Amino acid sequence: MARIAFLMPPYRSHAAVHGALAARLAGRGHEVIFVGPPALQPHAQREGAGFQPFRGPAQAGRIGGGPAGFARLLRDTARATRAHALDGPAALRAARADIAVVDEMEPGGSLAADAAGVPRVTLAASLPLRRDPGMPPPYVGWDWREGEDGVRRAEGAWRVSDWLMTAQRRALAEGCRLHGLPVRDRPSDWIGAEGSVAQWIAALDFPRPQPVGPVVGPIRRPVAAAADPPLFDGAPYVFASLGTIAGGRLRLFTVIARAARLAGVNVAVAHCGGLSPAQAAALTAIWPGRIDVRAFFDQLPAIRGAAAVVTHGGLNTVLDAAGFGVPMVALPLGNDQNGIAARLRRAGAAITLSPRRVTPDSLAAAIASVTTDPRWRAALDPARAEIAAAGGADAAADAVEGALR
Amino acid sequence: MTPDRADVLIVGGGLAGSLVALAVAARDASRRITVVDSGAPQEGQSDSHTWSFHDTDLSPDAARWIAPAVAHRWPGQEVRFPSYARRLRAGYASLTSQSLRAAVEALPMVTRLPGRATAIGAAGAQLHDGSRIDAPCVIDATGRVPRGYLTLGWQKFVGVERQTARPHGRALPIIMDATVDQRDGYRFVYTLPFAPDRILIEDTRYSDGPALDHASFEAGIEDYARAQGWDGTEARREHGVLPIAMAFDAEAFWADAAAGPVPVGMRAGLFHPVTGYSLPLAARAADIIAAAMLESPVSTASVMAAMRRFALETADRQRFLRLLSRMLFRGAAPPARRKVLERFYRLPEPLIERFYAGDLTRADQARILLGRPPIPIRDALPCLREAPLLEDLRRKRAT
Numbered sequence: 096m097a098r099i100a101f102l103m104p105p106y107r108s109h110a111a112v113h114g115a116l117a118a119r120l121a122g123r124g125h126e127v128i129f130v131g132p133p134a135l136q137p138h139a140q141r142e143g144a145g146f147q148p149f150r151g152p153a154q155a156g157r158i159g160g161g162p163a164g165f166a167r168l169l170r171d172t173a174r175a176t177r178a179h180a181l182d183g184p185a186a187l188r189a190a191r192a193d194i195a196v197v198d199e200m201e202p203g204g205s206l207a208a209d210a211a212g213v214p215r216v217t218l219a220a221s222l223p224l225r226r227d228p229g230m231p232p233p234y235v236g237w238d239w240r241e242g243e244d245g246v247r248r249a250e251g252a253w254r255v256s257d258w259l260m261t262a263q264r265r266a267l268a269e270g271c272r273l274h275g276l277p278v279r280d281r282p283s284d285w286i287g288a289e290g291s292v293a294q295w296i297a298a299l300d301f302p303r304p305q306p307v308g309p310v311v312g313p314i315r316r317p318v319a320a321a322a323d324p325p326l327f328d329g330a331p332y333v334f335a336s337l338g339t340i341a342g343g344r345l346r347l348f349t350v351i352a353r354a355a356r357l358a359g360v361n362v363a364v365a366h367c368g369g370l371s372p373a374q375a376a377a378l379t380a381i382w383p384g385r386i387d388v389r390a391f392f393d394q395l396p397a398i399r400g401a402a403a404v405v406t407h408g409g410l411n412t413v414l415d416a417a418g419f420g421v422p423m424v425a426l427p428l429g430n431d432q433n434g435i436a437a438r439l440r441r442a443g444a445a446i447t448l449s450p451r452r453v454t455p456d457s458l459a460a461a462i463a464s465v466t467t468d469p470r471w472r473a474a475l476d477p478a479r480a481e482i483a484a485a486g487g488a489d490a491a492a493d494a495v496e497g498a499l500r
Numbered sequence: 501m502t503p504d505r506a507d508v509l510i511v512g513g514g515l516a517g518s519l520v521a522l523a524v525a526a527r528d529a530s531r532r533i534t535v536v537d538s539g540a541p542q543e544g545q546s547d548s549h550t551w552s553f554h555d556t557d558l559s560p561d562a563a564r565w566i567a568p569a570v571a572h573r574w575p576g577q578e579v580r581f582p583s584y585a586r587r588l589r590a591g592y593a594s595l596t597s598q599s600l601r602a603a604v605e606a607l608p609m610v611t612r613l614p615g616r617a618t619a620i621g622a623a624g625a626q627l628h629d630g631s632r633i634d635a636p637c638v639i640d641a642t643g644r645v646p647r648g649y650l651t652l653g654w655q656k657f658v659g660v661e662r663q664t665a666r667p668h669g670r671a672l673p674i675i676m677d678a679t680v681d682q683r684d685g686y687r688f689v690y691t692l693p694f695a696p697d698r699i700l701i702e703d704t705r706y707s708d709g710p711a712l713d714h715a716s717f718e719a720g721i722e723d724y725a726r727a728q729g730w731d732g733t734e735a736r737r738e739h740g741v742l743p744i745a746m747a748f749d750a751e752a753f754w755a756d757a758a759a760g761p762v763p764v765g766m767r768a769g770l771f772h773p774v775t776g777y778s779l780p781l782a783a784r785a786a787d788i789i790a791a792a793m794l795e796s797p798v799s800t801a802s803v804m805a806a807m808r809r810f811a812l813e814t815a816d817r818q819r820f821l822r823l824l825s826r827m828l829f830r831g832a833a834p835p836a837r838r839k840v841l842e843r844f845y846r847l848p849e850p851l852i853e854r855f856y857a858g859d860l861t862r863a864d865q866a867r868i869l870l871g872r873p874p875i876p877i878r879d880a881l882p883c884l885r886e887a888p889l890l891e892d893l894r895r896k897r898a899t
Contacts, residue, residue: 133727150679150727181585181679182728189669189729211669273578273585 096124097499100192100213101144102183102204103220104175105134105155107339108411109198112220112294114142115316116196119488120495128190130204132178149186151178158340158429173262176203180270183207194499197285199224202267205285210274216498217287218491220314221410222295222431223307224283230301232256236433239301239441257281292494294414296485298477299442309494312485313414318395325400326387332361333462334392334401334421337428338409339367345374347426347450351405352381354458360466362405363387363397402466405458408432408439408447417444417478422471424461426450443474506534507798509635511617511625513537515551515595516765516782517641518604519566523786525607526565527794532609534633536625538616548597548738550659550692550700552673555591556853557780562787568606571599572694579676581842590853592673594692595779617642620761622800637798638761639789645766648897651747651889653829654710655776657690658717658739659702662725664732667696676845678838680724683716686828686837689724698735701725706837708829710741742776745769746826747889750815752897754808762804764789768811772858773821774828780857785810818858819886820865826883844868 099120101113110129117127121144129139132151139146156171157164180203187195188211195215197204208215222233229245231237231252240248257264264280271278279285290308297303297310326332335351337344348364355362364378368390375388395415398404404416408425413435416423423445427436439445446461465471486493508524510517513535521533554577558566570593577592578585604610613633619626620642624634645652670693678688686706693699703720717739725732748769757763764770764785771778785807792806832840845852851864860868 146729148727148729150724181580185669185671186728187669188671189667191667269585273587275587 096126097193098126098128098191099495100128100130100147100187100190100195100208101197102130102179102195102201102207103135103198103218104172104201105131105138107138108409109200109220110135110138110142111411112314113196113198113218114138114144115314115488116218116491116495117142117144118316119492123492123496128192130183130186130190130192130195130207132175134175145190147186147190149178149182151175151182169259169262172260173266176201176263177266177269179203179207180210180266180273184210184274187211187213194495196495197287199282199286199291202263202282202285203270205287206267206270206274206276206279209276210270214498215287216289216495217285217291217308219291219293219295219307222434223291223293223300225286225290225303225307226253226283227303230303231434233431233434234429236427236437238437289494289498292491295410296414296417296478296481298481299413299417299438299444301438301441309490310481310485311490311494312482312487313411313418314488314491315395315415316488319393323393323396326363326392326397327361327385330361331402331466332363332387332400333358333403333405333466334363334365334397335405336365336367336394336412337369337407337426338412340430344428344450345370345378347453348378349381350453350455350458352378352386353455354405354462355386356382357455357459358462358466360402360462361385361387363392363401364389365392365394365397366390403462405462407450408435408445410435413439413445414482417475418482420472420475420479422465422475424448424458424465426453442478444478445471506532506611506633506635508533508637508639508793509625509633510535510639510641511620511761512639512641512643512765512767513539513601513604513612514641514643514765515549515600515778516643516767516770516785517639518569518600519779519782519786520639520641520764520789521604521607521610522565522569523562523783523790524793525610527790529609531793531798532611533607534611534613534635535604536613536615536617536627536633539614548736549740550594550596550738551600551779552592552594552675552692552777553779553783554588554853554856555593557857558783559787562783566595566783569595569600569603571596572692574672574693577673577675579678579845580674581676581678581838581845584842584846586845587672588675588852589849590856592675622759622761622804625761637793637800637803639803640761640763640767641765643766645743646753646763646769649749649753649893650743650745650769651893653744653746653825654707655704655742655744656707656710656712656717656740657702657704657742658712658714658721659690659700659737660718660721660734661694661698661700661736661738662730662732663735664697664699664730666729666731668693668699668728668730670699676841678841680720682835682838683720684713685834686841687720688838689720697732699730701730706744706828708834712739712741714739742778743771744776744825744829745771745773745818745822746829747822747886747893748773748815748818749890749893750812752894754812758804758808762789762800762807764807768807770811770814772856773818773825775856777856781814784814814858820860821855821858822886823884824868826886826889827880831879831883 128145133153195208268280408427436447616628617625690702770781
């Protein structure tokens with residue numbers, strides 16, 4: 096049995112995916128350890144994995160906050176990568192890792208594994224970073240464009256992206272020189288030899304000449320057998336969540352609640368701890384008895400039972416909804432959500448609205464459309480079929496074990 | 501062999517004295533040597549000690565005779581700063597109090613005599629028990645820095661060798677990890693991985709005063725270890741206050757020392773003015789002494805002449821290093837010291853190696869000062885001259 100290390104950016108959405116894979120591998124008798132700076136420790140604890148620390152940031156880079164916030168995020172990202180590059184190799188040796196599962200979004204983790212001589216598998220928990228022709232960077236919300244023109248546009252976008260990521264690229268180059276590795280300074284340079292184990296499925300992706308690696312679909316823990324009673328006593332409802340990072344957007348939640356009232360459909364709102372009790376109460380008061388506001392729901396059953404999902408378009412929520420064939424209205428807020436929204440539009444799998452311009456009226460119209468027009472659900476059939484066959488956490492665990500041999 | 505019939509009497513069994521014994525024995529195995537070793541810590545020292553050197557610090561000869569005393573070797577080392585980290589290619593090695601003592605005790609013609617000297621002269625030493633040892637050649641390796649002739653800053657450290665519960669994962673020494681919080685001047689952590697589950701963690705600070713606040717250093721070490729998950733127990737501890745030289749009146753020191761025993765090591769101000777490290781110069785001095793003993797009949801006077809020549813040359817060569825120390829301590833505010841060092845470690849590796857060995861060329865010196873100066877010219881100018889500090893020292897010695 097092997098000792099398997101997991102390295103990732105310290106965000107709940109990433110940690111949940113690694114945690115589900117770790118749990119599956121632990122179930123097969125392996126030892127699982129999260130390896131990272133102090134910011135990762137609470138995630139390791141929640142996911143029930145061991146933890147091997149090294150010196151580095153105590154907090155995750157904060158997302159949001161306009162241009163100044165973006166500059167800060169770039170700096171924090173570079174700082175986390177540098178910590179991995181400097182102290183990650185010793186931590187992997189200390190953890191006596193036989194193999195490392197490294198998130199594509201923390202290339203410093205891959206650098207650390209190579210420097211420590213630990214074999215690794217990369218995991219694309221978010222949109223895959225591989226730069227196929229015409230594929231723009233994940234956080235760009237452009238619609239797909241065919242041909243040379245699209246290829247040139249994507250290349251331009253990557254140049255800007257590389258420039259923005261200068262600090263992180265510097266950290267990677269420095270780490271390579273420090274450990275005597277050939278210099279690779281772009282995150283996509285660190286994709287594993289066999290490609291990445293990817294959550295994002297081909298049916299919802301822009302066209303790629305070949306798969307990015309083993310595409311396994313959503314990597315989740317099994318749903319508990321004793322599920323909670325159905326929401327709203329089995330009456331139709333919309334499930335709304337803006338993810339763990341944007342959980343505090345009271346204005347947007349208010350728009351969602353008003354839209355649900357206009358559309359005449361119950362709504363379950365998961366704010367992921369981003370709202371105060373008073374704010375949550377104010378939200379409930381918009382339509383008493385028809386709005387159920389909680390920090391977290393048991394998300395898989397909540398999505399499975401929903402007539403539609405209103406989402407920020409985070410990759411995990413989108414894949415879960417697609418897997419159950421639940422139509423979506425996406426309000427992309429940032430990160431790779433713009434790229435995901437563009438892919439959903441191309442697949443005809445969701446209505447996407449700008450969170451800045453959305454009104455209760457426009458959102459009510461969108462909710463009414465996706466809940467009443469059966470074509471939205473039908474458009475998800477290929478995605479649902481692909482996810483059902485992709486294998487999820489088991490297939491991901493197979494890929495990791497395959498790399499062990 | 502009785503200790504009172506020695507050819508060479510070395511007072512002080514620390515680094516400098518032990519290296520003299522090793523070097524002399526390596527050149528002429530018939531030489532009878534007595535080392536008086538108090539075994540007790542001298543000012544600014546502790547019982548247990550680690551001395552390190554870069555392979556490039558030593559002559560091939562010295563590398564050979566020091567080998568039996570080496571406890572650990574590594575194929576390289578690293579330095580780390582907030583925005584710059586690099587691996588240095590020069591091999592690194594450490595001696596410990598134990599390995600050094602064992603190497604000296606293994607020499608057939610060397611007698612280690614536990615004891616403390618109450619008086620040392622050119623012809624012998626008086627011990628605390630009233631006995632006297634006479635020898636044609638007497639070496640003073642007692643380690644006390646001749647403070648009256650030096651203007652000093654301080655590099656203070658507390659080191660804890662930790663037995664870790666699980667492997668710590670470090671393979672190479674990090675001779676300067678300055679990514680830590682800055683406190684009390686310029687602060688860095690120095691780590692030597694002795695074994696997969698053994699690591700020496702030293703909290704080191706370049707401070708204006710020599711006072712050592714143990715609690716603060718211990719907290720620094722504990723923070724560093726905890727952040728890496730190095731749980732474990734303390735196996736050994738050492739501490740020290742190393743001098744950093746900003747001015748040295750070597751002429752006056754050697755003039756005043758002329759009638760006494762031959763001073764070596766810290767006692768002779770023979771240390772690296774910027775880093776406080778004494779091993780490279782102690783090894784060279786030991787070689788000089790061993791060579792002098794081959795040339796003429798062994799006497800304090802003949803060895804003194806050779807040492808004096810070597811030491812004055814060294815002090816002259818170190819002029820530039822003392823300038824760097826002045827810039828570091830007098831030109832740079834404590835928080836700016838880290839920037840000065842970080843900039844230095846970006847320079848080419850051969851230059852860094854020559855810096856540690858104390859062999860900077862004129863081109864190296866220009867390279868360090870020119871380009872983007874390490875500190876603003878306005879702050880650097882008042883540090884340029886050593887003379888005002890020497891004048892101060894002379895005045896103080898006179899009163």
